[in-house]
Amino acid sequence: MATNRTFTMIKPDAVSAGNAGAILKMIEEAGFRIVAIKMTQLSAERAGQFYEVHKERPFYEDLRTYMSSGAIIPAILEKENAVADFRTLIGATDPTKAAEGTIRKLFAKSIEANAIHGSDSDENAAIESSFFFSQLEQY
Numbered sequence: 001m002a003t004n005r006t007f008t009m010i011k012p013d014a015v016s017a018g019n020a021g022a023i024l025k026m027i028e029e030a031g032f033r034i035v036a037i038k039m040t041q042l043s044a045e046r047a048g049q050f051y052e053v054h055k056e057r058p059f060y061e062d063l064r065t066y067m068s069s070g071a072i073i074p075a076i077l078e079k080e081n082a083v084a085d086f087r088t089l090i091g092a093t094d095p096t097k098a099a100e101g102t103i104r105k106l107f108a109k110s111i112e113a114n115a116i117h118g119s120d121s122d123e124n125a126a127i128e129s130s131f132f133f134s135q136l137e138q139y
């Protein structure tokens, strides 16, 4: 995958609160093009696979339960410097530490229910994108 793409997922807290539209508007207004998008729900098992890298962390079981608790909106986004610019747009993992105007500052409820995910590297963006989308689903 090209280095100008990243992967995101609007999480159950933000979808159930009706904030998906506002978040997607912020993403597009920040210059990201939506290349693939859908609404789906993860099983606890699939959520655990997605966050496999965190399986030794104390919050892993809660994270699996939370991430499978409702609908999510995974998407692939395109923009120059996509991974870094998107992490700036969403803000710190812990919303109490997120900068003003960031998506997490505006919409996250807690460090776990933090509204949105953004890939932390080009390599993980490619892995996470293929977890949800085939190439045919990308535009």
Ligand code: CMP
Pocket: 054, 059, 063, 093, 111, 112, 113, 114, 116, 117, 118
């Ligand atoms: P995300 O950026 O999707 O990557 C891992 C997720 O684990 C993170 O967002 C949060 O939803 C969750 N997470 C990270 N740290 C903690 C923590 N200390 N307590 C609870 N959940 C966490």
